[in-house]
Amino acid sequence: MSKVMEGAIHTRFVARVEELVSTIPKLKVMTYGQIAAMCGSPRAARIVGGIAHFGDPNLPWQRVVSKQGGLASGYPGGKSGHKQVLESEGFIVNDDFKIDIGNHLWQPNQQELL
DNA sequence: CGAGTGACCGCAA
DNA sequence: ATTGCGGCCACTC
Numbered sequence: 841m842s843k844v845m846e847g848a849i850h851t852r853f854v855a856r857v858e859e860l861v862s863t864i865p866k867l868k869v870m871t872y873g874q875i876a877a878m879c880g881s882p883r884a885a886r887i888v889g890g891i892a893h894f895g896d897p898n899l900p901w902q903r904v905v906s907k908q909g910g911l912a913s914g915y916p917g918g919k920s921g922h923k924q925v926l927e928s929e930g931f932i933v934n935d936d937f938k939i940d941i942g943n944h945l946w947q948p949n950q951q952e953l954l
Numbered sequence: 955c956g957a958g959t960g961a962c963c964g965c966a967a
Numbered sequence: 968a969t970t971g972c973g974g975c976c977a978c979t980c
Contacts, residue, residue, distance in 0.1 A: 853977060872962055876976085884976045885962040891977095892961050904961080912961035922961085 853879055857891050860948070864903045867930055868946030869939065871907045878948065889914070902926055909941040 850858075856879040864870055872885035872892075881887070892901045893914050902925045905911060911933070915922035919937040931939050 851978075876962085881976060883963080883974085886960050886975070887962090887977050889961040890959080901961080906962065907964095910961095914961035919961095 853881070853884070853887065854891050854895065856880070857888055858896055858899055861892075861895075861899045861901065861904060863948060864900055864946050866903075867944060869903045869905050869909075869931075869941055869944045870946050871905060871941065873907055874947075875904065902929070903946075905939065905941060907941075909938040911937040911939075 857875055860875055860878055861870070872888045873882065876882060876884040876888045879888075888904070889912075892904055892912065895901065901912075902915070902922060911919040911922040911926070913919055915925075917924070923933045923937055926933050926939065931944065933939050
């Protein structure tokens with residue numbers, strides 16, 4: 841993977857992604873593609889994944905999932921670890937390591953709409 | 955400039 | 968429904 845995130849280098853894109861992730865409230869999740877789109881690159885979901893792996897560990901990366909609600913294989917402890925973290929936050933994780941994003945999906949825009 | 959990387963996404967069979 | 972494959976894009980060397 842590009843060593844962008846490994847070196848914890850803050851590029852424009854990375855900064856936006858991290859900032860966005862930091863705004864995800866509890867019991868809410870965002871998809872990689874969604875995040876990428878909001879950061880200006882709808883097709884850069886993979887990049888977001890890379891940032892998730894090597895980005896700021898203080899951020900709630902556990903609230904970032906795939907579009908199908910699938911957990912992250914690269915999460916510390918694997919999907920199992922990811923699952924436990926989510927469950928500890930109150931999420932309901934299936935045996936398939938998936939969550940119901942339809943029920944938890946967070947859309948920052950709705951913040952303004954309120 | 956060209957090639958390689960990946961916690962993804964979407965389409966085809 | 969599941970599996971496989973290719974494209975994708977920000978970034979580095």
